[in-house]
Amino acid sequence: MGHIFVIAEHRQGELRDITFEMLYKARALGREHAHTLTAVVLGGPDSGFGDRLAPWADRVVVMEDDRLSAFDADIYTAALLKLVTDEAPFLTLMGHTPWGMDLAPALSVRAGLPVATDCVDILLEEGGPVAIRQIYNGKLYSRVGFKASTGYMMTVRPGAFSLDEAPPEDGAGEVATRALDAEVPESRKEFVEFVDTGGGEVDIAQADLLVSVGRGVGEAENIDAVKALAELLGGTLSCSRPVVDRHWLPKYHQVGTSGKTVKPKVYLALGISGAFQHVAGIAGAGTVIAVNKDGKAPIFRVADYGVVDDLFTVVDALKEKITSG
Amino acid sequence: MDIVVCIKRVPLIQEVDLEINDAQTGVRDEALAYVINDWDNYAVEEAVILKEQLGGSVTAITVGSEADEEVLRRALAMGADQALRIDPGSRQLDGFVISRILTKAIGTMTYDLILTGVQADDDNGGMVGSMVAEGLGIGHAAVITAINIKDGEAVVHTELEGGMDEVSKVKLPALLSIQTGINEPRYVSIMGIRKARKKELKVTDLESLGLSEDDLTPRTVVEQVFFPPETAGAEMIQGDAGAVAETLLNLLKEKGVSK
Ligand SMILES: Cc1cc2nc3c(=O)[nH]c(=O)nc-3n(C[C@H](O)[C@H](O)[C@H](O)COP(=O)(O)OP(=O)(O)OC[C@H]3O[C@@H](n4cnc5c(N)ncnc54)[C@H](O)[C@@H]3O)c2cc1C
Numbered sequence: 142m143g144h145i146f147v148i149a150e151h152r153q154g155e156l157r158d159i160t161f162e163m164l165y166k167a168r169a170l171g172r173e174h175a176h177t178l179t180a181v182v183l184g185g186p187d188s189g190f191g192d193r194l195a196p197w198a199d200r201v202v203v204m205e206d207d208r209l210s211a212f213d214a215d216i217y218t219a220a221l222l223k224l225v226t227d228e229a230p231f232l233t234l235m236g237h238t239p240w241g242m243d244l245a246p247a248l249s250v251r252a253g254l255p256v257a258t259d260c261v262d263i264l265l266e267e268g269g270p271v272a273i274r275q276i277y278n279g280k281l282y283s284r285v286g287f288k289a290s291t292g293y294m295m296t297v298r299p300g301a302f303s304l305d306e307a308p309p310e311d312g313a314g315e316v317a318t319r320a321l322d323a324e325v326p327e328s329r330k331e332f333v334e335f336v337d338t339g340g341g342e343v344d345i346a347q348a349d350l351l352v353s354v355g356r357g358v359g360e361a362e363n364i365d366a367v368k369a370l371a372e373l374l375g376g377t378l379s380c381s382r383p384v385v386d387r388h389w390l391p392k393y394h395q396v397g398t399s400g401k402t403v404k405p406k407v408y409l410a411l412g413i414s415g416a417f418q419h420v421a422g423i424a425g426a427g428t429v430i431a432v433n434k435d436g437k438a439p440i441f442r443v444a445d446y447g448v449v450d451d452l453f454t455v456v457d458a459l460k461e462k463i464t465s466g
Numbered sequence: 467m468d469i470v471v472c473i474k475r476v477p478l479i480q481e482v483d484l485e486i487n488d489a490q491t492g493v494r495d496e497a498l499a500y501v502i503n504d505w506d507n508y509a510v511e512e513a514v515i516l517k518e519q520l521g522g523s524v525t526a527i528t529v530g531s532e533a534d535e536e537v538l539r540r541a542l543a544m545g546a547d548q549a550l551r552i553d554p555g556s557r558q559l560d561g562f563v564i565s566r567i568l569t570k571a572i573g574t575m576t577y578d579l580i581l582t583g584v585q586a587d588d589d590n591g592g593m594v595g596s597m598v599a600e601g602l603g604i605g606h607a608a609v610i611t612a613i614n615i616k617d618g619e620a621v622v623h624t625e626l627e628g629g630m631d632e633v634s635k636v637k638l639p640a641l642l643s644i645q646t647g648i649n650e651p652r653y654v655s656i657m658g659i660r661k662a663r664k665k666e667l668k669v670t671d672l673e674s675l676g677l678s679e680d681d682l683t684p685r686t687v688v689e690q691v692f693f694p695p696e697t698a699g700a701e702m703i704q705g706d707a708g709a710v711a712e713t714l715l716n717l718l719k720e721k722g723v724s725k
């Protein structure tokens with residue numbers, strides 16, 4: 142029996158979903174293996190996060206300090222190092238998010254604890270913890286074991302575990318407050334501001350039909366063919382990230398974790414492989430139809446209907462059927 | 467501005483049927499084609515852009531086999547000044563061990579900035595950059611979509627979820643992990659790569675770096691690689707293009723979204 146730590150993530154005064162997804166999984170693991178569950182939250186003064194987390198864990202450790210208001214890898218690493226050294230949790234979970242990717246690997250090196258990143262499942266076996274990960278963008282899975290250690294770290298893929306709407310009924314964790322250690326170093330980073338990058342002419346989140354195009358479209362000139370189809374169908378054009386990276390379409394068309402979360406009645410994915418950062422954005426779609434040349438593309442695992450073919454063949458055939466009535 | 471950029475050669479996986487090797491610990495790599503990791507391509511471009519603006523040098527590094535020199539040559543053709551390959555021999559590597567090797571090698575160089583990709587397209591780890599920064603004891607920031615160097619600081623944009631960036635200032639030297647789309651990587655011709663053969667490409671082995679046994683001991687072990695577990699999956703629509711189009715249009719009508 143040991144402790145499982147879940148490091149809460151929050152932004153602009155809100156705890157993020159990943160926090161509760163990790164707590165949900167950690168709680169199930171704790172029940173099964175008699176581990177206690179501690180939620181750890183670092184934040185600014187009077188954040189109120191301690192009380193919000195209390196129902197979900199056996200215990201909440203709160204550190205509040207002006208220097209913790211904004212995420213800062215330097216200060217967060219120092220603060221968490223002290224905590225994991227003092228309390229030696231058996232397993233520490235963080236989100237595989239932009240902040241977790243910055244923080245967790247560095248912390249694992251400093252604390253001397255092994256880390257597995259972007260885990261989609263966690264198993265606690267006799268021989269030690271096991272992480273299940275996706276590799277090659279979801280085309281394969283891997284089972285990852287750890288070098289024996291006193292504690293282990295994992296970063297958890299957002300969306301991998303479900304989210305309970307209401308806190309567990311028997312949950313009533315005690316809230317313990319710890320001061321941020323005086324010896325925390327001065328940060329080498331200074332927060333400036335948040336800026337919105339997602340706005341634009343079209344709000345793809347409002348569309349009922351999204352005709353979405355991925356890197357499979359090949360080149361900028363080919364976008365027009367898909368755009369014409371979207372117009373004929375009365376749908377809205379959207380895309381995956383590489384299409385935006387290459388400036389083939391503006392950012393506000395992008396679906397996914399770093400783009401928009403969409404909820405169309407139908408999502409038509411053309412030449413999109415189905416990386417998790419993309420499909421995380423279409424979880425709320427009614428029906429997903431995928432067209433891809435590669436029958437093994439991960440998108441077919443989340444789609445309702447699939448066509449294994451060249452996207453242009455399908456696009457042209459659709460146009461022809463529509464225009465010929 | 468002396469910049470070190472860490473790059474990796476990865477297999478192309480789109481439209482490829484990956485096969486699992488006999489030991490079930492990886493993929494069969496005989497028939498695969500390789501490219502520079504997409505994120506690292508953007509990192510090289512960013513390093514070269516910064517050098518062109520501010521002067522200084524760009525050094526590209528990879529931990530890999532002789533075949534991996536291909537990506538170093540590519541980086542040289544894009545404008546890197548020198549390249550270093552560290553041959554890990556037959557050592558088992560994980561993100562941690564790779565980070566220790568890079569830390570040791572970079573630790574002997576002069577640098578103001580280190581760039582990595584956000585993640586490698588094979589293991590999708592997203593850990594090496596942050597670990598190298600920790601090893602070198604320098605500041606770091608991940609998922610970077612813009613860099614402006616001013617007065618010994620980098621003003622950077624970290625891409626967060628849902629169309630939001632966090633702007634922050636990071637003191638140099640620092641390590642930044644680069645996100646795709648930060649720039650438009652230049653085109654590299656075969657001629658360009660051939661010309662770049664004149665530039666220096668050093669090769670070193672692990673022995674000369676003086677790594678400890680702990681540094682070289684993986685902290686994670688891939689015990690098994692397997693195909694994705696069965697899901698209900700998509701209902702596949704078969705037939706010639708005309709028949710497929712007809713089925714799709716009926717589907718759209720049924721779901722209430724056709725015009
Ligand atoms: C921090 C972070 C955030 C990210 N955020 C996002 C995000 O918000 N949104 C997002 O989309 N990605 C995001 N990504 C990138 C993501 O990991 C993938 O790289 C990306 O989704 C791949 O896009 P794609 O499917 O269009 O391209 P690829 O993976 O290259 O797939 C192209 C597909 O097209 C198929 N194809 C090729 N030619 C044809 C043809 N002629 N006809 C039919 N099919 C064809 C191929 O078989 C392949 O499956 C993010 C990554 C990171 C690290």
Ligand SMILES: Nc1ncnc2c1ncn2[C@@H]1O[C@H](COP(=O)(O)O)[C@@H](O)[C@H]1O
Pocket residue numbers: 472473474503505506527528529530561564581582583584585586587589590591592593594595
């Ligand atoms: N073998 C390697 N040699 C050099 N750099 C690497 C290597 N592996 C990973 N990296 C760097 O670390 C980044 C993240 O990789 P990873 O943590 O493996 O997903 C990559 O984009 C590269 O910049």
